[in-house]
Amino acid sequence: MSDISRRRVLRGAAIAVAGVAMAAPAAIAAQSAVAGAGGSGHPTGHGDHTRPEAFDEVYRGRRIQGMPIPVEGRGHTGRTGHSPHMAHEGPGYAVFVDGEELHVMRNADSSWISVVNHYETFRTPRALARAAVDELQGAVLVPMA
Amino acid sequence: MAVRKNQATLTSTEKRAFVNALLALKRSGRYDSFVTTHNEFITSDSDNGDRVGHRSPSFLPWHRRFLIQFEEALQSVDSSVTLPYWDWTDDRTAASSMWAPDFLGGTGRSLDGQVITGPFAASSGNWPINVRVDGRSFLRRSLGGGGRPLPTRAEVDSVLAMPTYDTAPWNSASDGFRNHLEGWRGVNLHNRVHVWIGGQMGTGVSPNDPVFWLHHCFIDKLWADWQRRHPDSGYLPTGGTPNVVDLHDTMRPWNDVSPQDMLDHTAHYTYDTAA
Ligand SMILES: [Cu+2]
Numbered sequence: 001m002s003d004i005s006r007r008r009v010l011r012g013a014a015i016a017v018a019g020v021a022m023a024a025p026a027a028i029a030a031q032s033a034v035a036g037a038g039g040s041g042h043p044t045g046h047g048d049h050t051r052p053e054a055f056d057e058v059y060r061g062r063r064i065q066g067m068p069i070p071v072e073g074r075g076h077t078g079r080t081g082h083s084p085h086m087a088h089e090g091p092g093y094a095v096f097v098d099g100e101e102l103h104v105m106r107n108a109d110s111s112w113i114s115v116v117n118h119y120e121t122f123r124t125p126r127a128l129a130r131a132a133v134d135e136l137q138g139a140v141l142v143p144m145a
Numbered sequence: 146m147a148v149r150k151n152q153a154t155l156t157s158t159e160k161r162a163f164v165n166a167l168l169a170l171k172r173s174g175r176y177d178s179f180v181t182t183h184n185e186f187i188t189s190d191s192d193n194g195d196r197v198g199h200r201s202p203s204f205l206p207w208h209r210r211f212l213i214q215f216e217e218a219l220q221s222v223d224s225s226v227t228l229p230y231w232d233w234t235d236d237r238t239a240a241s242s243m244w245a246p247d248f249l250g251g252t253g254r255s256l257d258g259q260v261i262t263g264p265f266a267a268s269s270g271n272w273p274i275n276v277r278v279d280g281r282s283f284l285r286r287s288l289g290g291g292g293r294p295l296p297t298r299a300e301v302d303s304v305l306a307m308p309t310y311d312t313a314p315w316n317s318a319s320d321g322f323r324n325h326l327e328g329w330r331g332v333n334l335h336n337r338v339h340v341w342i343g344g345q346m347g348t349g350v351s352p353n354d355p356v357f358w359l360h361h362c363f364i365d366k367l368w369a370d371w372q373r374r375h376p377d378s379g380y381l382p383t384g385g386t387p388n389v390v391d392l393h394d395t396m397r398p399w400n401d402v403s404p405q406d407m408l409d410h411t412a413h414y415t416y417d418t419a420a
């Protein structure tokens with residue numbers, strides 16, 4: 001899947017979660033627990049890789065959301081990566097600021113970074129999203145060209 | 146042979162030549178292609194998948210090749226130009242001459258982080274941020290804004306003393322010289338400097354700030370300094386490692402250069418001093 005189509009899918013997921021409001025968290029929590037149990041096959045295996053629960057809050061006037069999503073690229077083994085876009089497993093979690101996806105990654109020690117804070121780690125996706133809001137100073141995330 | 150110099154020793158003529166070459170690459174669009182390439186790698190290099198430019202052993206040879214390519218682009222504009230390096234253990238404040246209006250310009254204003262002095266200020270009209278992660282098209286900095294000071298010489302020496310280049314699992318959790326220099330573990334050298342500068346330097350599109358090249362030139366020099374101190378320690382791993390660039394594997398995006406090919410920088414340039 002291309003980055004753009006993936007992004008559209010994720011945008012859809014965000015809207016879906018927003019639409020079902022209070023009904024969603026229980027289902028997402030259950031999915032998160034399953035994902036955590038199944039996520040032990042990572043070769044790096046450090047830290048607690050249980051996917052965090054979803055969140056949805058307004059921070060300094062910006063809506064920030066995070067939620068587990070299906071992991072990309074399951075079954076990918078080893079070095080086929082001649083395209084930078086096809087070689088990685090996503091973190092199985094998506095973060096949005098005002099509905100726009102914030103590209104996030106998870107580190108081997110289970111901490112998080114985003115495209116906005118790429119050289120500094122955060123313990124939770126919520127802390128990461130708040131740091132992005134602080135850094136954005138009201139600016140809107142844009143898709144990469 | 147091209148000599149890369151400490152930026153603190155550049156003459157005003159040398160500073161002007163470097164800045165003018167940067168502005169010429171920006172005008173032609175070539176500059177932004179480097180920003181795009183860097184962002185593609187940094188957002189796809191992952192701890193449990195393919196990793197080439199970051200959080201992996203090839204962090205150092207990948208950036209060495211990337212800097213050589215950029216230096217060649219500068220030299221196509223002005224053959225006298227080489228990349229300067231910024232020794233941030235020495236020039237450690239926003240009052241350094243590096244941040245003066247005749248070179249890189251200073252920190253951003255408090256209102257919105259916008260750099261307002263020097264040749265890369267938005268008001269100059271010469272430095273639009275085109276490859277970006279948010280709507281802001283001006284260069285931003287917040288020198289020292291994160292609160293943590295730049296690394297000290299003692300911290301650098303503690304990392305240069307590490308005898309092993311890199312260790313399994315060959316990612317951000319590794320022990321060894323490379324990961325302590327990159328900064329995911331321990332005293333944190335390279336990553337911390339990105340954060341100290343702030344603005345675009347803290348993001349995936351960090352090469353938008355020309356200081357990126359001076360910072361990475363110093364990281365490159367520290368690798369050369371480490372090699373000199375540990376002549377019996379080589380690049381690791383040497384073969385058969387999933388998702389990781391082994392000594393003789395080629396690196397994307399060039400696909401014709403391996404870490405082995407990058408071990409001896411003196412084939413391409415030298416540094417003015419060796420530690
Ligand atoms: Cu980089």
Ligand SMILES: [Cu+2]
Nearest residue numbers: 335339351361
């Ligand atoms: Cu860097």
